[in-house]
Amino acid sequence: MEQSTLQIKDRSLKVADSIIDCIGQTPLVRLNSLFGSSGASVYAKLEMMNPGGSMKDRPARYIIEQGLRDGTIKPDTHLIESTSGNLGIGLALTAKRYGLKFTCVVDPKITSTNLRMITYLGAQVDMVTEPDEHGSYLQSRIRRVKELASQDPAGYWINQYANPLNWQAHYHGAGQEIVEQMDGQIDVLVCAVSTTGSILGISRRVKEANPRARIVAVDAVGSIIFGTPSRQRELPGIGANRVPELFSPNEIDQVIHVDDRESVQGCQKLLEREGIFAGGSSGSLVAALEKLVPTLRPSAKVVTVFADRGERYLDSVYDEQWVNQLPPSQTIKSI
Numbered sequence: 001m002e003q004s005t006l007q008i009k010d011r012s013l014k015v016a017d018s019i020i021d022c023i024g025q026t027p028l029v030r031l032n033s034l035f036g037s038s039g040a041s042v043y044a045k046l047e048m049m050n051p052g053g054s055m056k057d058r059p060a061r062y063i064i065e066q067g068l069r070d071g072t073i074k075p076d077t078h079l080i081e082s083t084s085g086n087l088g089i090g091l092a093l094t095a096k097r098y099g100l101k102f103t104c105v106v107d108p109k110i111t112s113t114n115l116r117m118i119t120y121l122g123a124q125v126d127m128v129t130e131p132d133e134h135g136s137y138l139q140s141r142i143r144r145v146k147e148l149a150s151q152d153p154a155g156y157w158i159n160q161y162a163n164p165l166n167w168q169a170h171y172h173g174a175g176q177e178i179v180e181q182m183d184g185q186i187d188v189l190v191c192a193v194s195t196t197g198s199i200l201g202i203s204r205r206v207k208e209a210n211p212r213a214r215i216v217a218v219d220a221v222g223s224i225i226f227g228t229p230s231r232q233r234e235l236p237g238i239g240a241n242r243v244p245e246l247f248s249p250n251e252i253d254q255v256i257h258v259d260d261r262e263s264v265q266g267c268q269k270l271l272e273r274e275g276i277f278a279g280g281s282s283g284s285l286v287a288a289l290e291k292l293v294p295t296l297r298p299s300a301k302v303v304t305v306f307a308d309r310g311e312r313y314l315d316s317v318y319d320e321q322w323v324n325q326l327p328p329s330q331t332i333k334s335i
Contacts, residue, residue: 020061020097022050022051024050028045028046028182029043029046034269039293040301040302041302043303043304044276044305045174045177045178045303045304047307052090054086054089054309055086056083058169058170059160059163059165059197061094062169062173063163063165064094068098074154077100077156078102078152080149081158082141083106084106084107084109086237089117089121091123092104092122092123093121095123104123104125105126105141107137111315112315113312126144128141135232136233138241160195162246164246168201175202178205179205179208186210187214187296187300188214188215188303189203190288190302190304191285192218193225193240195244195246197246198305215252216254216255217252218238219257220233220258220284221257221259223239223257224240237281238263238280260280260326261323263287264283264326266283266285267310267318276306278309279306279309280316280317281308
């Protein structure tokens with residue numbers, strides 16, 4: 001693919017024009033304490049270092065700016081999206097930059113920090129309270145988004161689950177950066193999945209640099225993306241109770257399922273061993289890597305992506321009372 005024109009024009013600039021110009025160029029760090037003695041080298045892309053605190057800043061900016069360029073989004077457009085929080089923050093940041101109206105459809109599982117941040121950034125919040133047929137809220141949120149969009153002639157649904165600009169943002173963003181930071185030497189890419197936009201975008205760029213790279217998806221126990229049974233999940237930001245339109249299963253070589261308790265333990269280990277204070281999906285990745293790395297050859301170079309910051313999970317992942325209420329671990333065999 002050709003390099004997107006929607007990048008910072010001069011990456012040598014020492015002063016950014018706005019907060020959204022600070023999106024991208026996040027660090028890549030080797031996880032020496034967690035995996036240093038295993039043989040395989042594990043590197044983590046710290047997407048929580050984006051100004052909005054997550055990897056979702058990238059598609060938020062990319063989709064809005066592309067829409068403004070091609071006329072899909074106009075100055076009076078009312079942006080509407082369903083989100084567990086991170087994309088809402090990213091969209092609120094970019095919407096504020098361009099003076100656009102934005103309504104964020106959320107559910108009770110959103111972290112209190114994310115909810116407050118979205119509100120402080122000027123977005124309108126619409127919260128659904130009725131679970132869908134799977135006992136989750138995703139389908140309920142999407143139904144509400146469609147309802148809001150139909151009520152407003154200027155309404156525009158971002159639709160991160162189907163919008164190809166989602167994966168393209170990660171292809172040109174984190175994917176390109178990872179290839180440059182690793183000099184193209186990537187044997188295994190391990191990413192958490194929800195919309196599947198990030199794993200597809202990053203892996204497509206990685207595959208161009210190394211066609212033999214293995215792509216490993218980490219999904220939540222209870223998510224139905226890969227055809228496993230639905231069950232109640234508590235952690236936002238990983239898994240889904242619908243198969244995303246973007247999903248391309250033939251591009252995934254392996255799937256590892258991780259439950260909420262394993263994710264919590266992964267977050268704790270990441271903080272204790274590496275000093276990285278990350279969100280729930282990053283804990284899922286650590287748990288999955290603990291299963292995967294021992295099966296790899298010692299010379300393998302593994303890259304993973306830590307999506308967001310731990311501060312947003314102080315009342316869940318890092319709260320003992322919340323953790324004690326989680327159901328026992330349930331193992332699903334890797335696909």
